[in-house]
Amino acid sequence: MNLQSIEGNLKLDSEIGIILPTYCEAANIEKLICEIESLNLNTSILVIDDSSPDGTVQIVRKLQKKYSNILILERPCKKGLGTAITEGFKTLLSLKHPPKYVVTMDADFSHNPRDIPRLVQLAKKGYDLIIGGRYCAGGRTERWGPMRVLISRVANMFAWTVLGARIPDCTSGLRCYSSRLLQGIVNNLHSETYEIQIETVRQAIKRGFHVAEIPITFANRKSGKSKLTFNEIRQFVSYIVKTKLEDCFRKFCTASTYK
Ligand SMILES: Nc1nc2c(ncn2[C@@H]2O[C@H](COP(=O)(O)OP(=O)(O)O)[C@@H](O)[C@H]2O)c(=O)[nH]1
Numbered sequence: 001m002n003l004q005s006i007e008g009n010l011k012l013d014s015e016i017g018i019i020l021p022t023y024c025e026a027a028n029i030e031k032l033i034c035e036i037e038s039l040n041l042n043t044s045i046l047v048i049d050d051s052s053p054d055g056t057v058q059i060v061r062k063l064q065k066k067y068s069n070i071l072i073l074e075r076p077c078k079k080g081l082g083t084a085i086t087e088g089f090k091t092l093l094s095l096k097h098p099p100k101y102v103v104t105m106d107a108d109f110s111h112n113p114r115d116i117p118r119l120v121q122l123a124k125k126g127y128d129l130i131i132g133g134r135y136c137a138g139g140r141t142e143r144w145g146p147m148r149v150l151i152s153r154v155a156n157m158f159a160w161t162v163l164g165a166r167i168p169d170c171t172s173g174l175r176c177y178s179s180r181l182l183q184g185i186v187n188n189l190h191s192e193t194y195e196i197q198i199e200t201v202r203q204a205i206k207r208g209f210h211v212a213e214i215p216i217t218f219a220n221r222k223s224g225k226s227k228l229t230f231n232e233i234r235q236f237v238s239y240i241v242k243t244k245l246e247d248c249f250r251k252f253c254t255a256s257t258y259k
């Protein structure tokens with residue numbers, strides 16, 4: 001894809017870049033983009049679609065005629081949330097005028113676009129990663145069954161073992177990153193699926209960036225299906241186990257060297 005020529009026709013010099021990864025979000029994407037646009041923030045929107053068979057990208061193309069700040073990255077097949085977000089970071093950072101802040105969110109209305117200004121406000125105060133948390137004081141989940149809450153809670157506890165920090169909701173997908181942070185970590189991101197949320201926090205903490213969490217209300221999607229499958233959960237667990245083992249090995253080697 002030639003980003004230069006695409007940039008020529010679009011208004012992509014905004015302060016905030018919003019990444020919307022989509023796979024089969026035809027029922028949600030138009031309303032979501034229109035709501036983001038109605039916030040009147042200085043944003044560029046990057047939709048990364050994996051050739052959704054339900055025609056998501058055609059809807060976004062139609063919206064491009066109305067709004068000049070929408071960029072589409074279309075991939076040939078479903079490649080996973082982690083690679084979509086990482087490609088999104090790389091695409092926004094490669095723009096002639098990269099955004100100062102990058103927001104990621106689900107394209108299914110689980111995350112409320114009206115939370116975006118609150119996230120960006122903290123980024124402007126100097127935080128490099130602000131997470132919209134469901135489990136800190138004031139945070140909530142709506143319409144999630146007990147099984148889904150349990151999976152999410154256990155995933156967070158697993159994640160703490162490789163983060164070395166008890167961030168209440170480090171698996172949340174609603175976030176704002178400073179581009180300073182992304183420049184520092186983007187080439188070290190290798191996640192394929194949902195483990196991207198842990199890998200980004202881990203890389204941020206390792207490099208001493210400032211991480212904060214603000215409470216949000218997360219509402220389970222009303223339209224379309226969740227793409228979280230057993231395979232995604234398996235990949236998440238294997239990322240945690242592999243990372244923990246690598247950490248233990250590194251510690252062991254360091255201890256042996258200084259004996
Ligand atoms: N481009 C792309 N987007 C994906 C993929 N998997 C999930 N998504 C999107 O990532 C977001 C989170 O997925 P979702 O199904 O809502 O997961 P859940 O909130 O954990 O149930 C949604 O906007 C999905 O459409 C993928 O493989 N490729």
Ligand SMILES: [Mg+2]
Nearest residue numbers: 106108110221
């Ligand atoms: Mg979702």
